[in-house]
Amino acid sequence: QKEVEQNSGPLSVPEGAIASLNCTYSDRVSQSFFWYRQYSGKSPELIMSIYSNGDKEDGRFTAQLNKASQYVSLLIRDSQPSDSATYLCAVRKSGGSNYKLTFGKGTLLTVNP
Amino acid sequence: EPEVTQTPSHQVTQMGQEVILRCVPISNHLYFYWYRQILGQKVEFLVSFYNNEISEKSEIFDDQFSVERPDGSNFTLKIRSTKLEDSAMYFCASRAGQGGAYEQYFGPGTRLTVT
Numbered sequence: 001q002k003e004v005e006q007n008s009g010p011l012s013v014p015e016g017a018i019a020s021l022n023c024t025y026s027d028r029v030s031q032s033f034f035w036y037r038q039y040s041g042k043s044p045e046l047i048m049s050i051y052s053n054g055d056k057e058d059g060r061f062t063a064q065l066n067k068a069s070q071y072v073s074l075l076i077r078d079s080q081p082s083d084s085a086t087y088l089c090a091v092r093k094s095g096g097s098n099y100k101l102t103f104g105k106g107t108l109l110t111v112n113p
Numbered sequence: 114e115p116e117v118t119q120t121p122s123h124q125v126t127q128m129g130q131e132v133i134l135r136c137v138p139i140s141n142h143l144y145f146y147w148y149r150q151i152l153g154q155k156v157e158f159l160v161s162f163y164n165n166e167i168s169e170k171s172e173i174f175d176d177q178f179s180v181e182r183p184d185g186s187n188f189t190l191k192i193r194s195t196k197l198e199d200s201a202m203y204f205c206a207s208r209a210g211q212g213g214a215y216e217q218y219f220g221p222g223t224r225l226t227v228t
Contacts, residue, residue, distance in 0.1 A: 032215045043204050043219040044156060051215075088156065092215060099144065099208060099215055100169055103156040 004091050006104035014112050019076040021107050023089030032092035033065055033072045037085045044088055079111040115139045117220035119205050125226045126195055134190045134223045136205030143210035145188045149201040195227045
């Protein structure tokens, strides 16, 4: 079982719609969860972090975490063409102090004007 | 806004040569990381560094790899004898570490091409 799984997409949504990106993880004791955006040929850019069950909102972005289901999602409201990118889910496992991140392969999002 | 910087942006080297990739983490951050991403694949952890020593390394980080913080600002990744399969984007990241700050911020990356 892969440690962090994401649907590779592509996920295509019209401009102004809500994009929903999903991620599941295998290690039940994972503690911290992050969403990064990566444009083609560029580095990961942190969008959201979430540590507790429930929703966390930041502007047009909402991260949702359900530790019982080992599931984390990212909603992008009012999607814009500039949101077209690959979205990476990253997980920090428990234990230790180095906090390395384990990434999924990413979901390619295309927002059509 | 403070950011992680990396040099060079692109490095081409011949197989068997040594390369040094350089990073300047965000100035008040305490934890430093190297990740790599082979084209079309996921971002993979290589090594974490804290208090002037390696705190964890992955299976990828074998004896050909080393890291160093030679001064108060730079953080380097050295590959002693490059292989074709080392061709990838290498990202440096840093984390504050104080007050439970877990977020890691990535630099723009160095594209390493081994020929």
